[in-house]
Amino acid sequence: MKIDRITFYKYGIYVIILLNLGCLNFIFHSFFISVALSLLISVVLFITYLLQKDKYRINSLCLKIYVFMELIILFIEYFRIQNNFNSAMTNRELFGPFGTILLLVISFPAVEVLNKESDRFLKGIAIIGYSVLFLRFTVWFMYNFLHINFGFEYMGGRITWLRPLFNGMLLTRTMGTFIDGYLMVYSSVNLYLKRKEWKKYILGIAFLLFYEAIVFQSRSQFLFFILTFIFTSLVSAHFSKYKLLKLLTLLLVILCITVIFFNNIQAFVDSFSTNSQYGESTLTRVLEYTFFSNLWKNTSLFLGFGMTQDIFELGMNKLYLSDLGLIAVLYQFGIIGFIISIMPFLQGIILSVKRWYQSWVTKIDYFTIVLTFYLLISSFNLNPYNYVFFPILPIYLGILFFEGS
Secondary structure (H helix, E strand, O other), X not given: OOOOHHHHHHHHHHHHHHHHOOOOHHHHOOHHHHHHHHHHHHHHHHHHHHHOOOXXXXXOHHHHHHHHHHHHHHXXXXXXXXXXXXXXOOHHHHHHHHHHHHHHHHHHHHHHHHHHHHHHHHHHHHHHHHHHHHXXXXXXXXXXXXXXXXXXOOOOEXXXXXXXXXXXXXXXXXXXXXXXXXXXXXXXXXXXXXXXXXXXXXXXXXXXXXHHHHHOOOHHHHHHHHHHHHHHHHHHHHOOOOHHHHXXXXXXXXXXXXXXXXXHHHHHHHOOOOOOOOHHHHHHHHHHHHHHHHHHHOOOOOOOXXXXXXXXEEOOEEEEHHHHOOHHHHHHHHHHHHHHHOHHHHHHHHHHHHHHOOOOOOHHHHHHHHHHXXXXXXXXXXXXXXOOOOOHHHHHHHHHHXXXX
């Protein structure tokens, strides 16, 4: 049976997403192999795209330059570290965290799929995402409550990371993924656009909030998701025929929730204090910003300190470069690298502003506006160029390519 080109692109991207969500770690017992396979598939998809004659025209020269420059930076940094005799990182250690940059090339075949079946493509990604998160939740639940280790670490489990929840109960966390935010945006947008199916999208949003708060145990992600939902509501109100009524309703709902859960909200805000039960985590963040900022200033402001390991030991403290969000790119790759890295987000802002002032928008316009908002606010805490969260960028870039054309 002959497989058409669009189907080949679509399922190739689906497989790449599954690989980067760690679904085959049960088999390979190594994230390195999953990354290698996903990059191999990416190259095959990209070569197929280059050989395609009737391509969908991509008008955004800026984003094309961005992809080219990111790949150039990757090779420059690789040779840079090869000549750094003080570096203890092996090629394998470099390949895992930084090789994922090559996934950017799948944004081109993604445009072809979006042009033919954007709704089905985005829905397919959402189905994969929810399936994987539910699997992660199941493995987490088995480990914490049934004391059965069914590949807990392979599915992002952090055995040594325990926090007191539910009146002091210690629960081990499972890391979040790049698909979490995508699912929140997808469910929030469809909640307003597909009102007949509102129950399943509300259920999906509730599951995501639970996952971020209890399974991932990320206060910042939980907050980003709440803000994303509120922003989606504002966008819906803006494009509605009954703007004022919807805005007033939204403000009333926010006010009621604030009054009812005031003590919980205050406790949540206080949790970011260095004197709270999460004080050690907050203090570590303060040390991380100071340490990595000084390291950057003492190396090269324009080129940064380059590719390096994620964990640094400072006395009794372990500092994580990945905790710093997008600002970590500035420290690692300097002012030049940072300017290049924010190009997609600037393009996303420009597109979103244009769509905001249109009299009507399509579903993918709506999706682009909200996804851009989520990526911008979450970048304060989650670095989109970190290998764990990076695979969302090729998807986002493909959407920008499609929208800009």
